[in-house]
Amino acid sequence: MLEVSGLGGLIILALDIWAIVSIISSGTTTGKKVLWTLLVLLLPVLGFIIWLVAGPRSRSSMA
Structure with missing residues (x-):
């Protein structure tokens, strides 16, 4: 069970890093x-979901 929770934590960490990079590169x-x-740092799972639905988009996707 420990391995599953550790893997889930790594996945959340990777998704949050991706979200933060996208936020920084947005316009x-x-x-x-x-x-x-x-928001993403303080609420990792919920913040990521909210950002995914309503967050700023990167410059490349706006072109």
Whole structure:
């Protein structure tokens, strides 16, 4: 059971890092970037889901 929870934690960590990189590379204002990053850092699973649904999009997907 420990291996499964450790693997789940690594997956959440990887998804949160991906979300933070996408937030930083988005074209939104600095204040919004800080708020989104704090949300993802403070609430890793819920923050990621909220960002995935309503977060800022990266510059490459807006083109």
